[in-house]
Amino acid sequence: MARRCGESSGVSCLSCQWRQHSEWRVLNEEETRFLSRNRKSREYRAGEPIFAMGEPSHGLYCMISGTAAIRKSDAEGNTALLRILYPGDTLGYRGVLLEEKRRYSAEALGPSRVCFIDKPVFKTLLDRNPALGQQFLRRIAKDMDEAHDHLVRNANLCNRDKFVHLLHALMNRGGCTATDGSRFMELPLSRRDLASMIGARHETLSRIISRLEEEGVARFSGRTVHVRKPHSLLQVMQHPALLD
């Protein structure tokens, strides 16, 4: 399915299935056609970098299919996975808006198709349609808020609860509901990366996962995860007994 939409979106941004859910939805038909003509679509293999920290920002990217990850590292080389990008998400807009070098790196998590929009093309559209700038302002404000929430969670929750929260967020994005009300999904990340998202070692995450299985909160096998009572996920924090 992800395959087919990737191909159909390759034809034109007008018929892109994510158009109405992305920042580009404020563009009219002519502007969208302009975008479509000037964008470049390309496949990425799993793990392939999209851009790297410190590079100049030549343009922005738009996910068509697959998933990508935002990573950032500090001076000592410690890195953290900050965010996961799904089809319809734009990335790298910050560097372009501010004419800055990239402050984080992005890479494809699985086989993905990503469109590239050149800086001049983006600038032209921003000039033609002021609502587009407003969209990106809204977007950056939302990102900001997410980052702050993340910060508050990190300060107050233990690793187990941070992971439960992450699971909840991932489920909302990519999960499927089964007939019995339970939810399951294919995790887009390795255990190592899951651990990096909550700021823990992979060994610790491994133990947390065992614990969640013992408690009956979820079942893991490979990258597949089943959650028995997805609605009570957030209530299960610090209180596994609530599972009934």
Add this chain to the structure above:
Amino acid sequence: MARRCGESSGVSCLSCQWRQHSEWRVLNEEETRFLSRNRKSREYRAGEPIFAMGEPSHGLYCMISGTAAIRKSDAEGNTALLRILYPGDTLGYRGVLLEEKRRYSAEALGPSRVCFIDKPVFKTLLDRNPALGQQFLRRIAKDMDEAHDHLVRNANLCNRDKFVHLLHALMNRGGCTATDGSRFMELPLSRRDLASMIGARHETLSRIISRLEEEGVARFSGRTVHVRKPHSLLQVMQHPALLD
């Protein structure tokens, strides 16, 4: 000193000593006079709230003197101190730009003077001078970057090192250099709040502080802190021996 500048800034934004360092620097003389006429300046006592989470955003604020804190709390009531604001900083612009309710709360840390700019006044200035919007875009992007850095540090550093980093940042902002090259300053925060900034309990911070004193990195007494070798602060992470 902070007192006098507060009073002089009370007269007009034109003569505000922070003007050239704030987002308002792109305004011309007439626009600044307009801002000056329509802003309201007011004193806050220590601990007094400036605005609270969930309130509608009626306008934005500009610190004249003193310091303020941004706090955010999650659903369970856990809070974290996200940021400290110094004279010249604007706050609360996000809610105004996006017509949203406040997503965090702000409060004065010590006796402070803060100007309030009504939403319509701000919108008028944004219309008149597009460079102002660009300034705030830059500002939000910088904030975003800081939040991400914070996230990476939280994921990889132990509490001691997080605190050393915080100390470094605070010093750069409000520290004074003594004749022997050491630096000292008056901390704007209580121990509890310092602990909240690095996501630790106040007891833990207390122990960290004792340790730093034993190691000879810094000396604390009340809210005053002396750092012996400020330049090597960041090198001291995990390696107190480097102090020589």
Add this chain to the structure above:
DNA sequence: CGGGGGTTTGAGTCCGTTCAAAATACGTGG
């Protein structure tokens, strides 16, 4: 069949937390 990456498990240690109590600083009213 033998790597090699990713993942799990185990043991030991350290760091940070919790809870409780003492010590210190601070503001207020006498």
Add this chain to the structure above:
DNA sequence: CCACGTATTTTGAACGGACTCAAACCCCCG
């Protein structure tokens, strides 16, 4: 100016979570 009550900070002991290091395990791929 001092005494008092309150809030903040420090200290202590015990516990638990998370980390390190090391080894075993698994699964996919050549």
